[in-house]
Amino acid sequence: METSSQCGDLIDKDIVKFERDETKPRRLEWSRTIEYLLNVIGYSVGLGNVWRFSYLCFKNGGGAFLIPYLICAAILGLPMLFMETAVGQFTQSGCIGSWDLAPLLRGAGYSALVICWYYISYIMVIMGWIIFYFVHSLTMGDLPWATCDNAWNTDSCIPVARIIGPLEMMNQTDIKGLTFNMTAVAMKTATSTSEFWNNHVLRKTTGIHDMGSFTNWKMIICFIVAWTICYMCVWKGIKTTGKVAYVTVISPYVMLLVLLIRGAMLEGAWEGVVYFIYPRLEELAKPQVWLDAAGQVLYTLGVSFAVLYGLGSYNKYHTDCYKNAFICVATSCGSSVFAGFVIFCYLGHMAHVQSKNITDIAEQGPGLVFEVFPAGLTLLPGSQIWAALFFLTLGFIAVDTVFGSLEGITRLLEDVRPEWLIFPGVQICRLAMCVFPFLLGLPMLFEGGIYVFELVNMYGTSGFCVLSIAFTEIAGIAWIYGMDKFFDDVKSMIGYYPNILVKYCMLVVDPCVILTLLIVACVQYTPLKLGDYEYPAWIEVVGWMFSVTVLLPIPIFAAKSMLKGREPASKRWYATTSVLLRHVPVNLNETK
Template sequence: MDPSNGLNRPLDIVPHTEVKMKDRGQWSNKMEFVLSVAGEIIGLGNVWRFPYLCYKNGGGAFFIPYLIFLFTCGIPVFFLEISLGQFTSEGGITCWRKISPLFEGIGYATQVIVALLNFYYIIVLAWGIFYLSFSFSWNLPWASCNNTWNTDACVEFQRRNESNDQSYLENATSPVIEFWERRVLRISSGIEEIGTLHWDLVLCLLLAWVLCYFCIWKGVKSTGKVVYFTATFPYVMLLILLIRGVTLPGASRGIQFYLYPDLGRLADPQVWMDAGTQIFFSYAICLGCLTALGSYNKYNNNCYRDSLALCFLNSGTSFIAGFAIFSILGFMSYEQNVPISEVAESGPGLAFIAYPRAVSMMPISPLWACFFFIMIVLLGLDSQFVCVESLVTAMVDMYPTFFRQKNRRELLILAVAVVSFLVGLIMLTEGGMYVFQLFDYYAASGMCLLFVAIFETVCIAWIYGANRFYDNIEDMIGYRPGPYIKYCWLFFTPATCFVSHLPSTFYLPSKMMTSTGVDASRCNSKRLVADAFVESF
């Protein structure tokens, strides 16, 4: 008889079973980590923004402020975020909770920025996929004026030099601009006219999100394998375009404009702001992405050596990309007999206007168009799925007992993708470009990142303690890095970011404002919008 119940049968005791959580996961090897970080930081900004900023801000002279920001802000904050993730094995929010709960808001700030980036950055991929689909045609649609979307003002490249009517040429538009404005964007006259969805672009956006989802749906297990292709193949494309570019007539003219130093430009504060903004965007710092990627490292991984190598790889890629891009622009200048300033564009203006125009002037133009847009799609895809991984990692680490069960992490990724896809639809309408500009200018501006960097360095160096964090790093990698980075965290990085942040305290009109003060979002000129869009990048 069981004494516990006074019966002749034992109690039926049901043991309490704990639900087993899935392992958080780790990179299978160092190469997966290195390629994942390289794929995140080496993106569209290296190809289409850095070369233009060099040309715009004094050529070779621009390297002076660029290198100052690189060594005072870029490398120190880059190493801080990767080592923080590796030390805590936590995502972008809970890592700060472990360091100092008072500064947990830093993590929330970074994830808000990343969430907004997820809404609009992938739109560029949709445009790239759209252009790529048209590149598999022997007659590129942006090379001629005999398409249904062209206007009477359209003049093909070769006909511009044949006409002597100056007033006619001044009012003319090129087929590549009309393809961008009237076929891709089909832009309305203002933000108040949102209009209808462009369903062909919606399909491109859907494809972009499907690719992104399956790149990360199994966490670092799938991401680590995908990056072997997505992070390396763009280098193959860039090398092919570089070799082709420097062998074209007029290439030396473009390279000269790219590198010729104008030291007088260093007196312009905008040059220094451009350098700082480029460093923060190009290195993906203050977004929580590096912390998330570093958190999947083994505890004793030499993150210091990895960080230095990745930083120099990133800046080196930007420098080499300048030769590939400006050799092509030099060829355009030579062929059209116009100054470089008339063909040099930045941002999507380079990717979707200047470069398509250039490849249409080359022999076997569809081949070069395919190479270029494959590179654009892969560069953007890497950065996009790492941003999504950063957001998902942060959420899973906040609620591990809930999300690290069965297929809940995969469902979370799906939910993020679906919500981001639905929000992004508004940017694929006739008035979507105006919404895209607002997201780009306000949601993830360089000033936001500078502001976050100040708090990150203050928290680590002054609240947690720079020497204490150096002790943690020594415990991980077996030695203490030189004191230079520590002094950057303590003094140089927050001071540089603060001084650079000061101009943002003054009122600046939106990039949608034209030089005459006209609000492009309420202007009836579609051309103003295209110009403002190109300027904004």
């Protein structure tokens, strides 16, 4: 092992040599490379591929948006995903142990852990909503969000079929005994899908100051079921997640294909697809289009969330992580486009039957999945089957994201307290890692929980936090650890150097792009709103406290590294930024 004579013993104490310690539990490895690929793809292909990408496409020029999106995927997404998985594979550690490469920035690992906890907390609530809708789809009668004769409906409710059905059917007697026409629709009314979502699923209150009660037992049970499913997927680690992924990752593509075929047969579907793919090239001159594309790439691939380090760490040492990065990025971005075709087939059909423009229908976020799309499904013969299939697809997509996240953050236990994997045991440790996001999700189940949900989404996993961590990571590897050293490490694993364009993207392009996005995120910041509801000022303070808890570990651990020891500051700086790591497999035959 090489050391620097300039730092002597100071560096020797911090050098890590990756030889197996027989007193520690044996490191797990993926049985096959395909299991690793499925887990990374399952983690990366999340609900954002369904509800956010499609929205950004029609907002930013339709098919023209694919040009900046694919360019950003190549120059930003690929290097970032490759870097995180390669570092995890090289160090054979999770998001914390990986930063032995540059101890000064070890706090980035803890920041990634915290933001991942926040992310899991609200993704599990979404999964609970999905289960809630799926169960209600299993009926022989009308879908419950299609009618107005339920206990949660009000006198102003209008059955969704009356609104999105053909115009010649608009003058009819409502199920509540009210006669309505186009004028009545324009009055202050609520659709049956909106009332099902707000009054039955959420039991939404007037604001965060009124959290209501914790009595929505159906939703609470769905939340617990969601956590139980995810824990059963990860309780034995990659021994179970590697096998489960064959079903949970592949099945959504089959289901989406079925939904696409059915959607393509609907009237107006082609108009929706044309709107999705037709390039309005003049939009490319707008900087915001490129910023949205870059942000969506980072969001889609899930970088800066501690997970990719952990998943990469289970690879055999000589796994070709560079080639695998291409496969994962191409599949994830391709999945976004594929889901876009499905979404716009149905949006086109809804626009056709309402004689509206798609821009008047399309939404992003939960509104698309839990209001707009269920309304569209009620138009189909056998709507119960299609609704169940749709929400089952979303359930598989969500569970892939969650158990990939849990597996990635659980890996850090082997970095911090490997002895805990022996006692109290792997299963108990994994259960303990679920406690914090589970408790954080409970306030979101109150009747005013949707306001907490949006608060955590806005500040706990905000673009500001993600971009700050991403910039710390890329700057730490490219500028502090060193690109030449990193590429040498990669060559020791895969036998060749990656393309030099990747090197210069990581060294120059990616830090500049991320820093630009970070500046824009700060400049364009607006206080949080939910529909017409404006959050009080004190809640803004609470929200920024979420962001502070995410980013605070970075300066704390940097200061701790610099203040450690009594050597001159120059030597301490050199020691915390120049630690040389070399992986030394004990048995090369085991790593091949």
